[in-house]
Amino acid sequence: MSSRSRAAVARSTASDRTLVLLSGLVLLAVAVLVLLLGQGVFGVYRAQRPLIDPQISGWMTANATATRWIAVGIGIVLLVIGLIWAVRSLRPEPRPDVLLSEVPGQRLTVEHSAIADAVRSDAEAIDGVSRARVRLVGHERRPAMRMTLWLVEEADVRDVWAEVDGRVLARARQAFAVEVLPTAVRIELDAAASKTPRVL
């Protein structure tokens, strides 16, 4: 359970990481292969052949139509992969609505903004919290909550926690009719001081 709340701390970068790592490794592998080929590891005569081998270009002229279709196919695959990659990476993190009932004909969802606003105003009512930001993350069926609390100076973190868990989250759990609501709380300590205007 705590792994879900830990996952809610920040947006996952797993897919970005994997794709970027993979691109780097592909570039590295190409470079190593070319160097090995040039060293003559795959045959001394192969190393002395031109980059565009006459044998290959001969095959391409002989089978012009097949070559074109292969090139078109590669182009389409690269375009689709690249677009999906870019769109997935640029898309903002989804804000799921909460599904309360799935019974056909009585499907009931609560809008994300309604929940977020309610929990936020609850959280801002806590003594010692100057500002709060609340959003849901994850999937509609298994939402988790991310909450950022800006604490004033002199606020006791333990007291704030007790309030957050005992009042704010208890109410949210009750409203969603769930036993547990994985929550990631980010705390900004002594943040009230930064509200005062600063001269640069």
Place this chain on the structure above:
Amino acid sequence: MRFLLRLLSPLLGLVVAAIGVITLLEVITAWVAPASSPLVIPWPDWQAALTGVTWDSPTVRLVAIVIGIVGVLVALVPLVARRHDVRLTDPVPEVTVTTSPRSLARAVGHEVRSHSDVVSASVVASSKKVVVKAGTLDAPDEVRAAVRERIDTLFTRLPLARRPRVSVSVAATKGVK
């Protein structure tokens, strides 16, 4: 580095998509209207150049080395990009509490400056280590002990998951008290 990762990932995606588009454009142009063939990329020139170069030529080797270095740099970005959150102890199992290193440094800084014996202080904090540099007009050794004690009381109030190592250095500043 996380910012770099978030920037690099869509860029690489767009590069892949652009290569796809250019391939499609060039192939279809060469097929349908050979007269206007090199549309964007002067590929017949490239083809001629690549036919003349062999795999063991120094140019190819140099280009391969450059590509390899770029590959290592790109592969390093996701490996070093990580969050530097400071964990606090979880109050209940399904709640995770974190704070930012900056916020921890701010809290420590306020605590250190809260007494008049410290005239200036700078704090750098991470989840493992807190470094405090303070300036004082009093005896540095006494102030150092006082600052350390203040930070200790702060950390007993603040339920950090792991207590960071604290290093305090106090220097005497010139001035009139």
